[in-house]
Amino acid sequence: MAKVLMKGNEAIGEAAIRAGCKNYFAYPITPQSEVAEYLVKRLPEEGGVFLQGESEVAVGYMIFGAAGTGERVMTTSSSPGISLMSEAISYIAAAQCPCVFVNIVRCGPGLGGILPAQGDYFQATKGGGHGDYRLLVLAPDGVQEAVEMTMQAFTLAEKYRGPVMILGDGLIGQMMEPVEFPEDLATEPINNDDWATNGMSTRKSKKRNLVKSLFLDPTDLNNHNLALKAKYDQMGREDIQFEAYNTDTDYQVLITSYGTMSRVCRTAIDSLKEEGIEVAMLRPKTLFPFPEAAIYDAATKDSCKTVISIELSMGQMVEDVERCVKGQRPVEFYGECGGDIPSPEKIIDIIKGII
Amino acid sequence: MGKAFSKPTVLNDTMTHYCPGCTHGIVHRLVAEAIDELGLQERTVGVAPVGCAVLAYNYFDCDFQEAAHGRAPAMATGIKRVRPDLIVFTYQGDGDLASIGMGEIIHAANRGEKFTTIFINNAIYGMTGGQMAPTTLPGQRATTAPMGRDTDATGMPIKMSNLLGGLVTPAYVTRQAVLKPQQINKTKKAIKQAFQYQVENKCFSFVEVISTCPTNWGLTPVDSLKWAEENLLPYYELGDIKTPE
Numbered sequence: 001m002a003k004v005l006m007k008g009n010e011a012i013g014e015a016a017i018r019a020g021c022k023n024y025f026a027y028p029i030t031p032q033s034e035v036a037e038y039l040v041k042r043l044p045e046e047g048g049v050f051l052q053g054e055s056e057v058a059v060g061y062m063i064f065g066a067a068g069t070g071e072r073v074m075t076t077s078s079s080p081g082i083s084l085m086s087e088a089i090s091y092i093a094a095a096q097c098p099c100v101f102v103n104i105v106r107c108g109p110g111l112g113g114i115l116p117a118q119g120d121y122f123q124a125t126k127g128g129g130h131g132d133y134r135l136l137v138l139a140p141d142g143v144q145e146a147v148e149m150t151m152q153a154f155t156l157a158e159k160y161r162g163p164v165m166i167l168g169d170g171l172i173g174q175m176m177e178p179v180e181f182p183e184d185l186a187t188e189p190i191n192n193d194d195w196a197t198n199g200m201s202t203r204k205s206k207k208r209n210l211v212k213s214l215f216l217d218p219t220d221l222n223n224h225n226l227a228l229k230a231k232y233d234q235m236g237r238e239d240i241q242f243e244a245y246n247t248d249t250d251y252q253v254l255i256t257s258y259g260t261m262s263r264v265c266r267t268a269i270d271s272l273k274e275e276g277i278e279v280a281m282l283r284p285k286t287l288f289p290f291p292e293a294a295i296y297d298a299a300t301k302d303s304c305k306t307v308i309s310i311e312l313s314m315g316q317m318v319e320d321v322e323r324c325v326k327g328q329r330p331v332e333f334y335g336e337c338g339g340d341i342p343s344p345e346k347i348i349d350i351i352k353g354i355i
Numbered sequence: 356m357g358k359a360f361s362k363p364t365v366l367n368d369t370m371t372h373y374c375p376g377c378t379h380g381i382v383h384r385l386v387a388e389a390i391d392e393l394g395l396q397e398r399t400v401g402v403a404p405v406g407c408a409v410l411a412y413n414y415f416d417c418d419f420q421e422a423a424h425g426r427a428p429a430m431a432t433g434i435k436r437v438r439p440d441l442i443v444f445t446y447q448g449d450g451d452l453a454s455i456g457m458g459e460i461i462h463a464a465n466r467g468e469k470f471t472t473i474f475i476n477n478a479i480y481g482m483t484g485g486q487m488a489p490t491t492l493p494g495q496r497a498t499t500a501p502m503g504r505d506t507d508a509t510g511m512p513i514k515m516s517n518l519l520g521g522l523v524t525p526a527y528v529t530r531q532a533v534l535k536p537q538q539i540n541k542t543k544k545a546i547k548q549a550f551q552y553q554v555e556n557k558c559f560s561f562v563e564v565i566s567t568c569p570t571n572w573g574l575t576p577v578d579s580l581k582w583a584e585e586n587l588l589p590y591y592e593l594g595d596i597k598t599p600e
Contacts, residue, residue: 023437049436054462058429061422061459065402065433068420073437091423197418197434199441201397210412212403212421 003178008143008168009034011179012076012102013042015150018181020189021072021100022048025062027055027081030114031170032104035076056081060088067097067163068211070192072154076102078170079120080111082128089163090129093228094213096195098157101135102150102166104173107339115339116170116260121316124167125288132225134232136164136239137287139258143177145285151185156239158190160231167287169312171260171341232289241285242294245269250303251280253351254329256295256321257310258284260341265310268347279351280304287317295324306354308332310347363387365396365416372410376569376576379407379475381533382542383414386446386473389547390417393554399442400434402427404456406448407481425456428463431470442553443470449490450480453515457489460519464559467524471549472559474515477566478587485571489513492586497571512590516563520596526558528597532565532588534580541593558599565591 013035026036043050053059059075066073082103105120107113124137136156140146149166157164193203197211215221246269257265262283269279282298284291299307307329309318318333325331334350336342366387373379390396399417403409405424412419422430427445435443452460452474479497480486487497490512494503520528527549531542542564549560565587567579574582
């Protein structure tokens with residue numbers, strides 16, 4: 001298929017449809033409202049369901065209810081809206097229902113601003129809601145990857161029977177880039193009859209199904225949490241994604257960065273290379289599960305003297321990077337979180353400052 | 356001669372956790388009878404609330420989802436929208452529906468979602484131990500209103516059925532009670548009618564049921580029925596508030 005020029009938000013909506021998702025519930029919030037405006041036109045063409053809920057709180061539970069029937073379903077929102085949905089995300093993770101949440105992150109805290117940021121890393125990867133759960137978090141670095149990850153997200157949500165989050169940012173949502181929709185990323189819906197509340201008549205067993213998160217018996221609840229943890233551990237074994245950039249050189253500095261910020265870092269690395277300074281980057285594409293071993297290995301290469309995490313936050317992913325480096329190298333940090341994105345020149349200055 | 360009386364198929368043969376004299380059991384049975392009589396068991400999905408009925412799914416033999424506090428109407432919306440062939444009902448108490456879940460129920464009703472809500476109004480929080488609800492009567496004692504509900508500080512009890520009946524969107528909204536056999540028969544008819552409207556894909560249907568809470572009212576089951584008759588019914592008048600015709 002030929003490439004088409006699309007805005008990130010619209011491309012995410014189209015990717016969901018191409019992935020076989022025909023159900024979308026959402027509440028308007030900048031900078032992602034174009035997803036809803038796109039899907040309100042496209043979903044009826046596909047015989048799908050579009051509904052604008054009365055709040056992000058309600059939308060979270062519309063997603064929960066729909067996911068509980070085993071149908072593919074998605075919502076999109078931005079930071080303050082995801083805070084409101086986080087209650088439902090905790091319940092959905094506990095009740096083990098596959099669904100996709102897209103967070104086109106804006107600046108926070110509070111109302112913050114409507115420009116791009118990465119300040120929701122903790123919320124996405126450490127649990128925005130209550131209790132012991134994890135979200136599989138995919139972090140695209142542009143519109144093409146946003147498309148691919150949205151399509152993959154439904155397959156991963158079904159593989160692990162739980163919520164998956166796409167953590168983009170306002171830039172990815174708003175900018176236009178040429179994209180294609182890889183047909184091989186669309187998977188057939190799986191049979192959910194062993195757990196989904198899709199009506200007893202639809203399944204051979206004729207036994208009823210329950211979608212719930214309440215376990216009053218301590219042993220039952222502990223076993224339930226162990227089962228959830230087993231899934232999160234499996235994610236770490238089977239579904240870590242990352243990009244290693246310029247790591248086949250004798251680099252002095254290893255950058256860790258993701259999403260929009262990593263694109264600027266890549267440009268800076270190319271410029272430094274021309275000056276004869278080798279810098280590499282390890283870019284997590286899954287923020288959970290986190291590429292722990294890859295970061296450790298890249299950081300402890302003999303030539304590497306320093307690791308620096310560069311983020312559109314006040315220092316969030318850096319805590320995971322420090323955990324992975326295990327004190328073997330100094331871990332520096334640079335971040336901005338007002339909505340501006342640091343220029344390649346700024347990153348070059350920062351790198352030169354630590355060499 | 357055939358059996359004159361038996362347990363509805365969709366009702367499980369099990370002990371419930373409800374307190375002695377609580378009317379949840381009666382309403383569970385009426386819902387089960389309606390589902391049985393309309394032949395809906397195999398395509399019904401119930402949505403349990405948070406509150407005394409959180410474990411309702413232990414007593415019904417049909418698919419069930421368990422919502423967070425107050426969110427059952429949003430969950431039911433999600434189920435019904437993506438699977439309109441399913442029969443969906445929420446079963447909610449007054450703390451769940453009229454307090455924390457006020458937004459969800461109003462908007463679901465206003466969108467005309469084609470599901471059914473059974474609303475148990477006993478004017479108090481049960482599961483958490485007798486706190487004041489939005490439906491608690493003026494002067495009625497609760498653990499968070501030990502001197503009785505002060506309407507200057509907390510307003511007047513919310514008449515949910517009247518509130519929902521005031522929406523312009525067509526709906527079936529009725530208030531019934533289960534304090535006397537005659538009322539129970541009427542409630543049965545109302546619940547069956549509510550499901551029938553859903554089967555016909557006609558409208559949102561809402562049955563408020565005036566119920567008792569002997570434990571948290573501090574009354575015997577018999578005195579509870581009497582207290583509800585004398586105090587709740589004058590404020591919460593019974594009857595259809597709105598029909599879709």
